[in-house]
Amino acid sequence: MPEAGDEDTSVRVAVRVRPQLAREKIDMCRTCTSVTEESNQVTLGSDRMFTYDFVFDMDSRQDVIYDKIVRSLIEGCFDGYNATVFAYGQTGAGKTYTMGTGFEPGINPEEEGIIPRAVHHLFEGIKLRKEKAEENKEPPPEFKIHAQFMEV
Numbered sequence: 001m002p003e004a005g006d007e008d009t010s011v012r013v014a015v016r017v018r019p020q021l022a023r024e025k026i027d028m029c030r031t032c033t034s035v036t037e038e039s040n041q042v043t044l045g046s047d048r049m050f051t052y053d054f055v056f057d058m059d060s061r062q063d064v065i066y067d068k069i070v071r072s073l074i075e076g077c078f079d080g081y082n083a084t085v086f087a088y089g090q091t092g093a094g095k096t097y098t099m100g101t102g103f104e105p106g107i108n109p110e111e112e113g114i115i116p117r118a119v120h121h122l123f124e125g126i127k128l129r130k131e132k133a134e135e136n137k138e139p140p141p142e143f144k145i146h147a148q149f150m151e152v
């Protein structure tokens, strides 16, 4: 049976619900979403239900987001596939946090977002493949990396 996100489509959508900020708690804001992760559904209020390829609730960790959504895309790059990950949402929704583009010095590694994890994964993957070729006495593979960074 196919799992969520396995459909034969090149575009997948993940929804992440961020926790309330201190300011929102002080203002007594209420949470109006409830998430059913097993079926990748988010319910707004009591009766408006939406299904996505992936749904992550407030307690979701950065490493889990990376492993479920991005890891396979970076692995695909080693086989020559292109991939794009972009974050979309209203202001304050958590795009910068999730993508990890805040560039805070000394950030707790657990809090690192997608971009630093992807860069690390890419260079580790190259190192591994070169080491493996050396072990097998094969010519080391060559990799070309083109990087672009854009925040609209």
Ligand SMILES: Nc1ncnc2c1ncn2[C@@H]1O[C@H](COP(=O)(O)OP(=O)(O)OP(=O)(O)O)[C@@H](O)[C@H]1O
Residues within 6 Å of the ligand: 017, 018, 019, 021, 058, 089, 090, 091, 092, 093, 094, 095, 096, 097, 098
């Ligand atoms: N999953 C999360 N866990 C904890 N804090 C979070 C999470 N997501 C976002 N935040 C916090 O919520 C606040 C708003 O998040 P963020 O700056 O990432 O939003 P944004 O979508 O990039 O906003 P903007 O479009 O205005 O740049 C930040 O203080 C961020 O640290």
